[in-house]
Amino acid sequence: MPFRRRVPPAALALALLVAGCGAKNDEKAQVKTGPGVTADTISLGILTDMTGPFKASALTRMKGYELYLKQVNDRGGICGRRVELKQKDHAYDVQKALDAYFDLEPQVLGLLELAGTPMTAAIEPDIMQTRTLTAPASWAASLLGNPHMMIVGTTYDLDVINGLDHYKRRGVIKEGDTIGHVFVQGSYGDNAVEGSRFVGAQWNMKVAEQPIGETTADLTQQIAALKAQGAKAVMLSTTPAQTAAAVGVAAALKWDVPFMVNVVGFDTAILDSPVGAAVEKQVSVVTSVAPFTGTQAGPREVAAAFNKNYPNDKPAIYVDHGYTVAKVFLSVVEKACKNGDLTRDGVLKAFHDTNGLDTQGLTGALHYSLVGRPSSTQSYVTKVDRSAPGGLTTVEELFESELVKAKGTRAK
DSSP: OOOOOOOOHHHHHHHHHHHHHHHHHHHHHHSEEOTTBOSSEEEEEEEEOSSSTTHHHHHHHHHHHHHHHHHHHHTTOBTTBEEEEEEEEOTTOHHHHHHHHHHHGGGOSEEEEEOOHHHHHHHHHHHHHHTOOEEESOOOGGGTTOTTBOOOSOOHHHHHHHHHHHHHHTTSSOTTOEEEEEEETTHHHHHHHHHHHHHHHHHTOEEEEEEEOTTOOOOHHHHHHHHHTTOSEEEEESOHHHHHHHHHHHHHTTOOOOEEEEGGGOOGGGGGSTTHHHHHHHEEEEESSOOTTOOSHHHHHHHHHHHHHOTTSOOOHHHHHHHHHHHHHHHHHHHHHHTTEESHHHHHHHHHTOOSBOOTTSSSOBOOSSTTSOSOOOEEEEEEOTTSTTSEEEEEEEEOOHHHHHHHHHHO
């Protein structure tokens, strides 16, 4: 009988551990890499407004990113690499954004955030050339044609259709009524008002449109005109300050009309303003991202992480937005890792192969294989509630209007 030397258990365990580490290191070495990826880190870029007019939402969204990145890094990162953020502030200035982008772009695998319509328009051509996967802080349908843009959720027009459908089913508006729509001209408002126009055509409703500029502060003329036209409800595709101005004018005119606001037009700071009570009484918010008080698994996970890591900070829906974008973006990076390709082309391939991504109720299931189509078509309807963390409570869970389905069919 041949002699077999007995290996001590401790030595065997050490050998297996070394072999396992060797396998992991081997796998790590075999992954193709590109810009923003080193042996130890994966860098993603943030190009946003940290000191300008939209700093409140940007800084809150950042907390959402950081919460999800912490979870990923705590479990070992991606492909054995720690995920880190490289941040640049453009203060809502196009030239600053361009300068910051050209400095940031070579250092990162992709852009986890690109904020601001004019900034996005200026930078978009280079994103096409460098093939950089980018998550814009926008839901404008005009971005859907760019295969490098990751829009997380429903576009503005579909949110409007879902919101007005909610009103119709509750008897707020009916066939033959007039609905008002105040909207900021540009990719945001121009896309949003398409939703009202579609509803008007389908339901025989008149749409009274009031276009405004991004810096318009006094909305007396617009709201007075809508009251004179007998609008039964008003859509607002505005900035938060303009939302407050519109509701303030309505209150001064003693016009108790319901307002439905696209989510980017709401900020909890409004509730601390002189028109806070009127906003709470008259405003609903339509959103493709769950509010902070959402009851599904995803929003509950965000709330628990936020309350643990930022116990002294006020929450807002933008925490959920940031967390969701990070969750979706990094799921794509993880898929690219499994495919052995952490180049920008490898990430784009993984992105376009992503379908039916479950965010556990933070948004509807997300689909990215069809360029030109929204990743989701479902919306939440929420009510402004100053007693709720984040200032919003859910009135209707994720749903899709039959009109959204009809619009999608026509777009094919």
